[in-house]
Amino acid sequence: MRAGLSPAPKEFVTTPGIPPPPKIALPGEAPGTATPVDWASFFGRSGPVEIEIGSGRGRFLTDEAAARPGTSFLGAEIEVEYTRIAQARAEKMGLTNVRFARLDGKSFVLARVPEASLAAIHVFFPDPWPKKRHAKRRLFEPDFVRAAARALVPGGLLRVATDNLPYFEAIREVLDAEPAIEKVPGSEAGWSSGTDYERKYEKAGRPMARGVWRRR
Ligand SMILES: C[S@@+](CC[C@H](N)C(=O)[O-])C[C@H]1O[C@@H](n2cnc3c(N)ncnc32)[C@H](O)[C@@H]1O
Numbered sequence: 001m002r003a004g005l006s007p008a009p010k011e012f013v014t015t016p017g018i019p020p021p022p023k024i025a026l027p028g029e030a031p032g033t034a035t036p037v038d039w040a041s042f043f044g045r046s047g048p049v050e051i052e053i054g055s056g057r058g059r060f061l062t063d064e065a066a067a068r069p070g071t072s073f074l075g076a077e078i079e080v081e082y083t084r085i086a087q088a089r090a091e092k093m094g095l096t097n098v099r100f101a102r103l104d105g106k107s108f109v110l111a112r113v114p115e116a117s118l119a120a121i122h123v124f125f126p127d128p129w130p131k132k133r134h135a136k137r138r139l140f141e142p143d144f145v146r147a148a149a150r151a152l153v154p155g156g157l158l159r160v161a162t163d164n165l166p167y168f169e170a171i172r173e174v175l176d177a178e179p180a181i182e183k184v185p186g187s188e189a190g191w192s193s194g195t196d197y198e199r200k201y202e203k204a205g206r207p208m209a210r211g212v213w214r215r216r
Contacts (some may be wrong), residue, residue, distance in 0.1 A: 022107035023078070027099070036114040043072040043097070048119040051076055053105030053139065054126055058086025058098075060195045061122075065090065065098035071119065073098040076105035106144050113151040120157040121148055125197040128164035140171045142178070149180035152215035157184070161193050161210040163201050168209035175213050187212035 025033040026042060040046045048071045052061050055075030065073050077083045077100060086100040109121070129137045140160075148158055158181065162168050175181060188211050192198060201208055 022104040022111075023102055024104060024108045024111050026101050026103070034111055037112050037117075039072065039114075039117055042074075043099070045072065047072060049074070049117065050120040050122065051105075051109075051113075051118060052122040052124070053109070054078070054123060055086055055100060056082050057196055058082075058089045058100055060124060060193055061098050061100075062086070062089050062093055062095060063194060065095045066093060069097055071097065075100040076103040076108055078102065078104055106139050109151055110144065110147045113147070115150050116153045116156075118151045118156055119153055120159065121152065122159045122193070124159075124161045124193040124195045126160075126162065126167075128162065128167040130164065130167070138167070138170075140167075140174050142174055145174050145178045146180070149178050149215055152181075154215050156215045158213045158215075159193070159210075160212070161195075161198060161208060163197070163206050163208045165207065165209055168211075172211065175211075179216075181213040181215050184212040184214050 021032070025031050026037065039049045043049070050064070050071055051074045053076050055061050055077045058075055058077075061073050061075045064071075075083075075086055075098070077086065080102045083100045083102045090098045090100065123139065126139045127137075129135060152158065158175070160168075160171055160175075162171070172183075176183065188209065191210065191212075192202075193210075198208065
């Protein structure tokens with residue numbers, strides 16, 4: 001350690017060649033916290049909770065939070081800079097019912113989200129990892145889908161949009177194979193997430209696919 005520098009926080013100490021552990025602690029929690037999240041104490045109130053995985057610069061979630069003040073929202077975003085931008089946006093808008101956190105959304109849902117605690121999970125334009133050798137990095141695979149379905153309240157929604165049509169087919173397959181959820185009939189049309197990516201692709205006339213699944 002160089003003189004004058006304090007030791008790196010524990011969560012950032014890594015061994016060369018070994019990836020750091022997934023980021024699953026919320027702001028204010030000790031690094032490595034892995035207990036089930038207490039949503040009421042995190043948000044300082046009870047009521048419905050929704051999360052977005054890969055919330056980017058936070059446009060979708062801040063719009064939702066402004067429109068639905070009775071619901072609490074968490075944006076799980078792996079890139080620290082996007083998390084900061086999104087949080088600043090929420091603060092500028094004076095929103096107290098939305099928070100953004102630097103999290104690995106997949107590990108967070110798998111490890112920390114209690115059963116039947118979410119009214120909705122939003123995933124818009126997830127990284128498609130199109131190369132076969134990277135497919136295991138995709139968000140949508142059976143373990144994640146099982147954990148996401150378990151995290152939803154009965155009737156809770158999992159909403160997905162992407163411009164990568166082959167990935168959408170793979171997503172549809174894995175979601176349709178999960179017995180705890182069912183596709184909402186007609187949910188491939190008639191709505192739009194309004195995220196930054198969606199606006200950009202809409203302008204470019206790029207085809208997109210959408211769908212909503214619901215916990216039985
Ligand atoms: C293509 S961008 C879409 C951003 C936003 N949803 C939109 O539609 O404008 C994908 C986002 O997912 C984030 N991301 C990728 N893997 C993630 C993970 N495991 N957990 C949380 N965020 C993730 C990326 O950093 C990026 O912000």
